[in-house]
Amino acid sequence: MEHKQHKLKTEMATKLRDALEQVSDERSFVEFLAHLATDWFTEAEIEATTPSSPYSSGALGWENGSIGSFLEASCAWANASTKGLKYYTSSENPWRRAADILMAGKIYE
Template sequence: MKEVHEVLEEVKDEESFLAFVKVLIADRVPHEGKPTDEACFTEGWANNTIADFLESAVAWAEVSDFGLRQRGELADNKWKQFAVFLYCGKIYE
């Protein structure tokens, strides 16, 4: 199975977006119910509650102009832009 970041790079349309979300879900399941601590972060999930996940995604979007400051090509691929938003909910603190 591909890593989340690998599938993220393939997002170009709604089908590939949903494939990304499925991989993100599969990556998340082993972390459900675990406390937020150093071990969780090292496994890639900086945010363990949905509120923290969404707050981090929004914080990333606000700081990065929804990713356009980091990856200008996102302007032409809204599916990937939203996938990156979700991915940043996972990793952004």
């Protein structure tokens, strides 16, 4: 079971990262949102049957399980990264920047 979950986690992460990297306009942003939603719902299904420790991220890496905590983390990361970070250069494309902000909401604490 653990190998199956690891494979799923890798596949989901790859699809989500690929969708993020393709964001350049409204259509690609909406496609990214669809992948992000699928990632969240897939994790919710996994967590319903095999919950992760309450002290770690979820099975697919979600740190923020509620819409409130997700939006709060997205906002905090957006404010912290306005001028870029050590491993992040802020995109000049507003669609990509918005996608980066939402992606960060998944993992930022």
